[in-house]
Amino acid sequence: MSWTTPDLSDRFPQATVVCLPWRHYGGHARFHGRVVTVRAPADNSRVRELANQPGHGRVLVVDGGGDTAHALLGDLVAAAAVANGWAGVVIHGCVRDVEAVAGMALGVAALGSCPRKTDKQGLGEVDVVLQFGGARIVPGQWIFVDASGVVVLDEHQATAALAEATGATV
Numbered sequence: 001m002s003w004t005t006p007d008l009s010d011r012f013p014q015a016t017v018v019c020l021p022w023r024h025y026g027g028h029a030r031f032h033g034r035v036v037t038v039r040a041p042a043d044n045s046r047v048r049e050l051a052n053q054p055g056h057g058r059v060l061v062v063d064g065g066g067d068t069a070h071a072l073l074g075d076l077v078a079a080a081a082v083a084n085g086w087a088g089v090v091i092h093g094c095v096r097d098v099e100a101v102a103g104m105a106l107g108v109a110a111l112g113s114c115p116r117k118t119d120k121q122g123l124g125e126v127d128v129v130l131q132f133g134g135a136r137i138v139p140g141q142w143i144f145v146d147a148s149g150v151v152v153l154d155e156h157q158a159t160a161a162l163a164e165a166t167g168a169t170v
Contacts, residue, residue: 016151026106027103094114
């Protein structure tokens with residue numbers, strides 16, 4: 001047995017559901033992990049920095065302010081995330097290099113795609129509380145992503161969900 005976001009939403013009615021029109025771009029349409037947050041306003045400098053650090057199966061949640069004029073993730077940053085053990089990236093914004101990213105062993109959910117890169121000015125904040133899609137996302141929470149959507153759980157809920165679904169522990 002395995003988890004689905006609809007089942008998680010039903011099992012944990014108090015769970016946070018991020019209600020946005022997500023599109024999947026990575027090679028893994030279904031992924032989960034502990035949340036690391038970054039606010040990246042039209043600048044993916046911090047996203048790149050984090051992708052180049054050990055991911056330990058975590059998920060990078062990026063608030064790009066819903067910007068559709070710039071891509072916060074492309075093939076180089078995605079490849080770094082794969083090489084460093086990130087489970088996935090959720091972007092409140094856009095990606096690029098869609099064909100290349102689709103072939104990578106990485107979960108990627110974003111609002112859309114745009115071929116334009118961001119500026120690189122060193123802007124952005126890491127490990128901050130994010131708010132988008134009617135949700136509040138806190139560093140250290142757990143995020144679950146599949147074709148039906150995005151659900152955020154606390155540690156206790158995630159432990160219970162994974163134990164029920166797979167017999168695994170967090």
